Every structure is written in structure tokens, then in C-alpha cells.
Amino acid sequence: MRLQILKIHRDDNVWVALQDIPAGTTVEGITAIRDVAAKHKLTGTFIAKDSPIIMYGVLVGLANEDLPEGELITTKNIRHASGNFAVKEERKTDWDVPDVTQWKDRHFMGYHRTDGRVGTGNYWVIIPLVFCENRNVQMLHKVLVKELGYRKHNPYEEMLQQLLQGKEDPEIIIKPPKRRAFENIDGIKLLSHTLGCGGTKDDARTLCGLLAGYITHPNVAGATVLSLGCQNAQIDMLKEEIEKRVPGFDRTVICLEQQKIGSEKVLMEQALQLTFEGLAKANKQQRQPAPLSKLIIGMECGGSDGFSGISANPAVGRVSDILVALGGSVILSEFPELCGVEQELSDRCINTELATRYTQLMREYASRAEAVGSGFDSNPSAGNIRDGLITDAIKSAGAAKKGGSSPVTDVIDYPGSVQRPGLALLCTPGSDVESTTAEVGAGANIVLFTTGLGTPTGNPVTPVLKLSTNSKLANKMEDIIDIDTGTIINGEESINEAADRILNLVIDTASGLYTARAQVLEQDDFIPWKRGVSL
Structure with a gap:
């Protein structure tokens, strides 16, 4: 039976509605006080005013008022908040390395x-x-x-x-x-x-x-x-x-x-x-044949929705872990959309020098935004909010899933390029076309682009594969979507099964056997980031 709501992390005090929940409906012991649209969140317990809102196991907001169990969270009753971060001597680089036996002897034609x-x-x-x-x-x-x-x-x-x-x-x-x-x-x-x-x-x-x-x-x-x-x-x-x-x-x-x-x-x-x-x-x-270790995949998202962090993003995160285990390279960018997960990513850096570089870039970027009266809390778009991403920290916690769980082997400032295998953090804005432009400039020869609302964009020289976070979008905008990961939400396949399907399509695309929808439609977008404030 398909789940109706989902608690992502054991420490969370809010749940995600996987389908529309009418007011008065009781699911998982929680009674919805008002209608909760699919992709939106409801409280799983009483949350006092100014108390933390926890999702993905991290701080994503603070309550503006007392919130009873079963309450819909909105831009009015919670506000953006994220945890403090600092460089620590202890490195958390242990990770669950995936079994890559089935991929070791695969190649692409490049x-x-x-x-x-x-x-x-x-x-x-x-x-x-x-x-x-x-x-x-x-x-x-x-x-x-x-x-x-x-x-x-x-x-x-x-x-x-x-x-x-x-x-x-x-x-x-x-x-x-x-x-x-x-x-x-x-x-x-x-x-x-x-x-x-x-x-x-x-x-x-x-x-x-x-x-x-x-x-x-x-x-x-x-x-x-x-x-x-x-x-x-x-x-x-x-x-x-x-x-x-x-x-x-x-x-x-x-x-x-x-x-x-x-x-x-x-x-x-x-x-x-x-x-x-x-x-x-x-x-x-x-x-000519080439090992999968020669792939450099850029991870991107645009037009995100409330399902992004539980379907497409963790699926491409699994692809990231597989590729890193094979000796390949992955780029995770969009620094405003890493707000709230800085400590985790800093701890995953392979040494304190990289961790320091990452935290400095994040702080400098945030300071520039604040200096002109903005900030990372301004990052969610109207479409993001409408589809359940109420605060930047909620959006960021889900967006970071694209980077999987492997150690961070490099931190690159714009417009730098990938110099070593593994997971690299690239400083770019959250604006998807500017960020995709930068990822390709850094060497990405494939881009996996997750979207919950539908974003018609691509790149002139690198195939951009679009992954829908929900099946409704895949059916409605089939001319721009390459892969539907709404199958995860529908209970049709697991994250690991979706990841295998994605990686197979990546190999076909890299070999010239599959043409990305963005290439068919000639979505050749190229927008340099004029270094200043762009979220």
C-alpha cells in the first residue's frame, strides 16, 4: 500500500505529505488539522513558539507560534533558521561505499x-x-x-x-x-x-x-x-x-x-x-571505449518541489556515490542551497584545509548577500514555496542529497575546474542556468538536473539529463523530461533501483546512443555568473 506521509529522519518533527491529506484525516497516528496538499509538511508533534523545526535531521526553521500536532507549516507560522558551523579537527570521511561490481567493467564511447x-x-x-x-x-x-x-x-x-x-x-x-x-x-x-x-x-x-x-x-x-x-x-x-x-x-x-x-x-x-x-x-x-572513471557528472536542480529531497535528489546522490567508488568525479554546486548542511559538508572534507576553504566561501557569499539587503533565506522561489519548500534550509537540506555520502575531495571557487577524482564542491549561485554554466566550465561532461516543476534548460556542449521528482510532471512535460523518479514516491521502485536506471541512461548518453531532451530542443543556455550577488 502506498504511503500517505513520510518521516524522512528519525529526529524530524515534521512529516511530508506524499498525497493530498484532507482535514480530519488520521495517518500514522497524526490527525491533519487542515487540508495538506501533497509535497507540503505537517507537524508530527506539538512545537512551541520559537522552537526548532527539524527535517532531514537538521534545523530548517523556527516556529513563529505554538504549532499543534497535525498543523500545516507555512511561510507565516515558521521562519528560516539553520545551524551554526565551524571547522573541526575530526574528519567524518567514513561512508557506506556501494557495491560497484556490476559497473566495474562497463565503459562508454567517448x-x-x-x-x-x-x-x-x-x-x-x-x-x-x-x-x-x-x-x-x-x-x-x-x-x-x-x-x-x-x-x-x-x-x-x-x-x-x-x-x-x-x-x-x-x-x-x-x-x-x-x-x-x-x-x-x-x-x-x-x-x-x-x-x-x-x-x-x-x-x-x-x-x-x-x-x-x-x-x-x-x-x-x-x-x-x-x-x-x-x-x-x-x-x-x-x-x-x-x-x-x-x-x-x-x-x-x-x-x-x-x-x-x-x-x-x-x-x-x-x-x-x-x-x-x-x-x-x-x-x-x-x-573510443573509456572507463566510467572518466565521467565528470555535474549535479544540478531547478524548479524544485517538496518531493525533490526524497526522490530525484537522493537517487542522483546514489549515482554520485557509485561514480566516486569507481574513481569518477562529481560536482555539487549552488552554495546558497547548501545553507543548513554546512557542518555536515565541512566534516566530510578530507582535510581541514578544504573544510576551511569551504566555510570561508560560504561565509563570504552569505555576507555579500546580506550587504545588499538580501540573504540565503531569500533563495526559495515562488514556485518552490508553492510546492512545499517553505524555507531555504528545507530546500537546501533536500538539495544537498544530490552529493551522496562520499568524502569531499576538493573545494573549487568559480570559475575553477575539477582537478582530482571524487566529490567536489563548486561555489556558484543557486540560479540553475548560471550554476549549470559553471559546472560545465569546471569540466562536467554530463549534467543530471532534477526538477519538480519543470525547467526548460540545457547547455551548449554538455548533455543535461532532466529528472522529474514526480510522475505528474513527467507526463505533463514529457518533451523536456528524460527520467521519471516519481516512481520512488509511487512505491514502484527503490532509490537504488532508480539510481541504476539513471546510470544506465548516463552511459548511453555519454556514448552518443541517447540524445537528451534538452539537446533535441536545442536548449543551449549559457549565462556566466558576473561575480557579485546572485542567489
Whole structure:
């Protein structure tokens, strides 16, 4: 029989409604005082005013008033609160290492790079070093995509034509794609942005670091970079950042400066000629077998709901533990959504140096937010709150489940990159597109993106697999969801069974056998984090 409510941790004093609970209904010995919608929480005992609200075994809020047993918790009757944290000498790095026997001999088919990393795709990127070049890179991208067979048919164009012809019920027509000129190049992607000039020198350096992360990414075959010439973000700065990430980098990078070359016509002719030659060279590389230890998975969530922390997030957390046990790498980011679990993550760092780095980054980030009249307590969106994530600490406690239970082997500040296997904490905002952009810049060659409300986003060079936390969403937005983990809520499978299903799809995606829905829909979102306050 399907459960109606769930107590996640033995120390919790609130329960999660797994389905709608009408007022007066008694479940698990608790009588609901008022209607409780699925995903929302009700008290499991009397909680006095100003007393702690405990969920996932941690402090997630304080009561604003006396709360009787069976009361619905809301933004009015509780407030955000999280526990204090400090660096401790004792390390809590013991963990329940999963049995990975069934995965040890598995592999994926990827693109091997000379720096030892392996790509799950083979893309060419076109990048403006400053926003002044956006028009030129857009023109270059448009002609290459169209003439080389990378432009996908847009069925809505036919629909509009039929409307113009006066048809009352136009049909959407799907046409087969045009054959690509370069079969081993998976796509030509544009990384346009609004930065590069007008900010501080630190902003320019940060942008160059992020772009260098993409240029040296294992999924990238080569790059064309257009610069104006007078901006803060200079070509030499970009080359320094590339060398810092991959010394002796040997993939093709074409850098052209308009103010040196002269006319737009000459600039575009050179860009087109050199890019075509670079594509022909990159097309010679083919997929080869690679161990799963070469996977770098970014863990992301967006449009979270009250089921995120009990279905999709713990399922991908299990995937994280399996991959770490195999020698792979995992990135857990979104620092505002780690509020309340700082002590646990600090204790899991393999040494006090990493723990200190992590706590300092968290405190600095929180201070910057507070300095402009905000804070981590402002992180939950209207959609989060509507679907049961009442405080940031509730949201964070569930979000942290994406990182599994393995030790933290690295702490990376933006826009740094993964340097060692294991679980890495990457400082990014909770904003899902900025965070996903940063994870890929740090080297993620697959991203697992959990969502309870539905978020239509992706990345230009890395497959983003979307996991729904509930089956209703998977059925309603089937064109953006790759995996339904609502099966856990429905009692159809366990977290471990869902994790196995997820990892199998990861392997197929990494091998080019499965195309993520975000790739099909060309959801190529790229938003650099302009270092300041973004939650």
C-alpha cells in the first residue's frame, strides 16, 4: 500500500505529505488539522513558539507560534533558521561505499583528449571575447550551422506558413535532418554573452577563466574566438587561462581581433576559412571505449518541489556515490542551497584545509548577500514555496542529497575546474542556468538536473539529463523530461533501483546512443555568473 506521509529522519518533527491529506484525516497516528496538499509538511508533534523545526535531521526553521500536532507549516507560522558551523579537527570521511561490481567493467564511447580527459561529445564553439562581437559570431554561427547541415528543422515554420495560407487547423510537420558535412562533429555551438568590457579587471579575468574552461572542455573539439581589441578581456588573458587549465593545450583555437584585421568583411572571411579548416581536422577524431572513471557528472536542480529531497535528489546522490567508488568525479554546486548542511559538508572534507576553504566561501557569499539587503533565506522561489519548500534550509537540506555520502575531495571557487577524482564542491549561485554554466566550465561532461516543476534548460556542449521528482510532471512535460523518479514516491521502485536506471541512461548518453531532451530542443543556455550577488 502506498504511503500517505513520510518521516524522512528519525529526529524530524515534521512529516511530508506524499498525497493530498484532507482535514480530519488520521495517518500514522497524526490527525491533519487542515487540508495538506501533497509535497507540503505537517507537524508530527506539538512545537512551541520559537522552537526548532527539524527535517532531514537538521534545523530548517523556527516556529513563529505554538504549532499543534497535525498543523500545516507555512511561510507565516515558521521562519528560516539553520545551524551554526565551524571547522573541526575530526574528519567524518567514513561512508557506506556501494557495491560497484556490476559497473566495474562497463565503459562508454567517448572522445579521448591528449590531456587524459574524455569527452561525451565533440563540439566546435564560437565565442565573442566581448559583447561587441556578438553580431559577428552570430552571423558566423548561422552560416556554418545552416550550410554544414547542423540547422535543425523548425516545425513551427511550417505551421506559420499554413496559418498564412488560411488553414484553420495547421499541422506541425517534422522533416528529416539534413546530412551533416562533418559526421564526427556533434554540433557548432555559440557562447554569446554580455560581458568582456565595462566591468572590473577581475570581471574580465573571471570571464576569461570561464571561457577557457569551455575551450579546454573534453566535449569541445576546437574554438573560434572573435575579439574587438580594446576591451578588458584580452586574447592574451584568455590564453593565460587556457594554459593554466591545460598546460600545452593542443586543440585548435582560432583567435581573431577585428581592430587589427580591419573590415568586418575581411574578419568574417578569415573566420570562416580558418574555422572550416579546424572543423575538417577535428572531424578525424572518433569515439573510443573509456572507463566510467572518466565521467565528470555535474549535479544540478531547478524548479524544485517538496518531493525533490526524497526522490530525484537522493537517487542522483546514489549515482554520485557509485561514480566516486569507481574513481569518477562529481560536482555539487549552488552554495546558497547548501545553507543548513554546512557542518555536515565541512566534516566530510578530507582535510581541514578544504573544510576551511569551504566555510570561508560560504561565509563570504552569505555576507555579500546580506550587504545588499538580501540573504540565503531569500533563495526559495515562488514556485518552490508553492510546492512545499517553505524555507531555504528545507530546500537546501533536500538539495544537498544530490552529493551522496562520499568524502569531499576538493573545494573549487568559480570559475575553477575539477582537478582530482571524487566529490567536489563548486561555489556558484543557486540560479540553475548560471550554476549549470559553471559546472560545465569546471569540466562536467554530463549534467543530471532534477526538477519538480519543470525547467526548460540545457547547455551548449554538455548533455543535461532532466529528472522529474514526480510522475505528474513527467507526463505533463514529457518533451523536456528524460527520467521519471516519481516512481520512488509511487512505491514502484527503490532509490537504488532508480539510481541504476539513471546510470544506465548516463552511459548511453555519454556514448552518443541517447540524445537528451534538452539537446533535441536545442536548449543551449549559457549565462556566466558576473561575480557579485546572485542567489
